[in-house]
Amino acid sequence: MSNVQMKRHGISYTKETAIDPSYTGTSAIFDQTKGLVLDAPTSGTIYGTLLNYKGALSSLGEAIHEAPYKKPPKAPIMYIKPANTVIGHCMPIPCPIDIDELEMGASLGIVIGKQATNVSINEALNYVEGFTIVNDVSVPHESIYRPAIKQKARDGFCPVGPWVVQKCEVKNPDHLGIRVYINGELKQENTTSNLIRPIQHLIADVTEFMTLAKGDVLLVGIPENAPIAKKGDYVRIEIDQVGFLENQIVAEDEVKLGGKV
Amino acid sequence: MKRARIAYSGGVHDAVEENGLLRLNDGRLVSEDEVIWLPPVQPRTVFALGLNYADHAKELAFNAPEEPLVFLKGPNTFVGHKAETHRPDGVDYMHYECELAIVIGRKTRNVKRDDAYHYVEGYTIANDYAIRDYLENYYRPNLRVKNRDTCTPIGPWLTDREDIKDPMNLQIRTYINDQLTQEGTTKDMIFDIPALIEYLSSFMTLDKGDIILTGTPEGLKGVKAGDKVVTEIEGIGRLENMIVGDSKFNRKSKVDVKESTVNHN
Numbered sequence: 028m029s030n031v032q033m034k035r036h037g038i039s040y041t042k043e044t045a046i047d048p049s050y051t052g053t054s055a056i057f058d059q060t061k062g063l064v065l066d067a068p069t070s071g072t073i074y075g076t077l078l079n080y081k082g083a084l085s086s087l088g089e090a091i092h093e094a095p096y097k098k099p100p101k102a103p104i105m106y107i108k109p110a111n112t113v114i115g116h117c118m119p120i121p122c123p124i125d126i127d128e129l130e131m132g133a134s135l136g137i138v139i140g141k142q143a144t145n146v147s148i149n150e151a152l153n154y155v156e157g158f159t160i161v162n163d164v165s166v167p168h169e170s171i172y173r174p175a176i177k178q179k180a181r182d183g184f185c186p187v188g189p190w191v192v193q194k195c196e197v198k199n200p201d202h203l204g205i206r207v208y209i210n211g212e213l214k215q216e217n218t219t220s221n222l223i224r225p226i227q228h229l230i231a232d233v234t235e236f237m238t239l240a241k242g243d244v245l246l247v248g249i250p251e252n253a254p255i256a257k258k259g260d261y262v263r264i265e266i267d268q269v270g271f272l273e274n275q276i277v278a279e280d281e282v283k284l285g286g287k288v
Numbered sequence: 289m290k291r292a293r294i295a296y297s298g299g300v301h302d303a304v305e306e307n308g309l310l311r312l313n314d315g316r317l318v319s320e321d322e323v324i325w326l327p328p329v330q331p332r333t334v335f336a337l338g339l340n341y342a343d344h345a346k347e348l349a350f351n352a353p354e355e356p357l358v359f360l361k362g363p364n365t366f367v368g369h370k371a372e373t374h375r376p377d378g379v380d381y382m383h384y385e386c387e388l389a390i391v392i393g394r395k396t397r398n399v400k401r402d403d404a405y406h407y408v409e410g411y412t413i414a415n416d417y418a419i420r421d422y423l424e425n426y427y428r429p430n431l432r433v434k435n436r437d438t439c440t441p442i443g444p445w446l447t448d449r450e451d452i453k454d455p456m457n458l459q460i461r462t463y464i465n466d467q468l469t470q471e472g473t474t475k476d477m478i479f480d481i482p483a484l485i486e487y488l489s490s491f492m493t494l495d496k497g498d499i500i501l502t503g504t505p506e507g508l509k510g511v512k513a514g515d516k517v518v519t520e521i522e523g524i525g526r527l528e529n530m531i532v533g534d535s536k537f538n539r540k541s542k543v544d545v546k547e548s549t550v551n552h553n
Contacts (some may be wrong), residue, residue, distance in 0.1 A: 180491075
């Protein structure tokens, strides 16, 4: 069992509890925890990292040397998932009326514990509170030349949770298996050992130019071949030692944000 | 009315402008020099526009975009009036961008352009600094160029919507050390205020306190440590900012990304 911080939907305080993050009964959470809709366990800014998996970068192939990219990225390429995108565990992901397929971006979220500016690699973990799971949902898009606001910043496009597992409970965050299931079927499997910038390195390089505040979440990146989900699909993201985040894709006009699926 | 958020005598206060002075929420009347100016709205979701003035797009050798070029900024980058902005010593080209900032007043989705101004709370000024040395062609302009700590001064005032008759006809000026270096008008925006509100709210919810920085006209110049930079918009105010170097921040800059200084945004 691990200590976690979580937030019941509709209740203003955060609760500390013990859970078993290694529980892997696919999709059973919807039966086991009926009524247990959780709010996102964090309230800061959510920063995403583009192309931080070796496989994600290599899947671009020669394109990184051609226009418009011209050369491979040097510094971390960051983006923001704004406040309107954030929802919790078991809340519906709204699928826009005119869009059929969404990309499920499974990421480990590093939850920042204190204001971090220009932090060194060796000290980086001192600034971490714990870890959570984030589904960085996107409308599928090929070009990554311009910021993908219309593809990534839509309402409800960033489920976070279910909880924050405290740092001391996670043995080696640079070696965690990540699995994505759609309707119970395994669609993607990867591990944080494939990161180009491992966690401490990423924190150091990002805080060199921007301060991360307590409660902010830094996504380590999305593995290559992000699975596609459609209206009605159940999506489950598992990360070793952290837990499992489940949401259903629901047509936008049928969603009451904050409500149950 | 012009509103501000300031720190004074150990506390953070809302204040309004009164005959050139600040009337704090608790009744005290203080001068502008006695306070620390904070961003007039606490930044949450902040949008910024690239290439939203035809002349500026031309200056950067770009065709005007068919759809607004939008990026987001985080709370880390914002500072208030009269703040210091950090310029790493080793960079070649850091420039200001004087921009009209729209503050949203009410939560909304799917606004039509004819209704757009109903959702505007007011206006302020932002200086959306960029350091072009850090440009990379992924999610460009990337956060390392556009979302650096202290690199987006905003303020001093939030001016109520009712006080600005035509926000699409305001003079914009920037001065470096009191020399006029940028001059333009909001008339030249490609996507005007109603268009931007209609566009953004067509695919996401806008909330009270969200801010849209509407882009900058031509006339960009580099700044260096020691410069005083003033960005000014007619009827809205005058935002002052100081450029400081690495020593003030006890930093050694790592400049490992270099590109030429033309043809960028």
